[in-house]
Amino acid sequence: MTEQLQTVMEHIQAADAIVIGASNGLSISEGIHIFAENEDFARHFGEFRAQHGFRCIIQGCFHPYPSEAQKWAFFSRMHQYFLRDKAPSQVMQDLYDLVKDKNHFVLTSNIDAHFHLAGFDPSRLFEIEGNCRSMQCAVACHDRLYPGDDVLSELAQSVQDGKIPEELLPKCPECGGPMKVHIEIDRLFLKGSEWNERKRGFSDFIERVSGKKIVFLELGVGARNQLIKAPLMRIAECEPNASYICFNRGAEVYIPREIESKAIGVDGDIAQALRQLAAMLPA
Known part of the structure; x- marks a missing residue:
């Protein structure tokens, strides 16, 4: 080589x-x-595997979470996992x-x-x-992306029993509805x-x-x-x-x-x- x-x-x-x-x-x-469902996934996402049944990170991205509180628990953990070393x-x-x-x-x-x-x-x-x-309005009600590092880091520290406290859930500053991480998982990707x-x-x-x-x-x-x-x-x-x-x-x-x-x-x-x-x- x-x-x-x-x-x-x-x-x-x-x-x-x-x-x-x-x-x-x-x-x-x-x-x-x-x-992959490997040791790294089990170590960082084991409780999500037990609670929701998905077997790898990409399945977690597309999983239909029962609540916003559970959705943000996963995505804040994913953010923490990807950027953990800073x-x-x-x-x-x-x-x-x-x-x-x-x-x-x-x-x-x-x-x-x-x-x-x-x-x-x-x-x-x-x-x-x-x-x-990065974050966007979950229904793409307006054309703007928001920096999410501080929000997601705070959310990751607040997870309890696989959920985020309701009062910490990100809200769209325009429509007041839910936010989501700006990754392409549905047709509303901005x-x-x-x-x-x-x-x-x-x-x-x-x-x-x-x-x-x-x-x-x-x-x-x-x-x-x-x-x-x-x-x-x-x-x-x-x-x-x-x-x-x-x-x-x-x-x-x-x-x-x-x-x-x-x-x-x-x-x-x-x-x-x-x-x-x-x-x-x-x-």
Whole structure:
């Protein structure tokens, strides 16, 4: 792998622009697996498993809670779980170090807000499905997102018997109804002005760097992913000076025939690969 990563590093260093496409595999490399019923889930969400029956974090996101008090108990715990260290993981720090001095943009479906923790510029970040630290009106009665860190941290400390005290439940400042975390779990996910600004930011970035040496770093995106992998590969296919580098495991390292000549598939542990690449950076 070392020789292959040396080639990857040469592409990164020669790049005029870098596009990061990230999904669940990147989070898994940090030790967070939202689809798994594992020891980590049992340790942090065991009481929710016992009370509601769901077996992983993603099921908890979509679970039909009997009450707002129980819903916010889970989502405040999820926020606490994702952001518990208040600092970037080694994986995210290595990724940031690789691209921080390059013109870059991030497209991700991850909801853990770890790109924020790692220091990535929010104006260069499009979280397609939202993140765990922003809130919206539950019925999207108006076009505004609210910072949720302080509220969610307070809620997480107040959980008793799987519920939040009624007097602490977040209320929409416009309609007085319930709030929810801004992640895409239903049709009322707010794709408002802020979301569309980030979407335009990505489109504008691609337009500005078109024709230049663009390196696409695809990190832990499923082989059939139509949200991130498919559009990035289409762009790479059309860009004459693009390089496409896919980091994943086994069959998930998927590279279609259309971009074979400009692609590299790195099969293995993403954390280890990023650590090795970061070690190649000039001192």
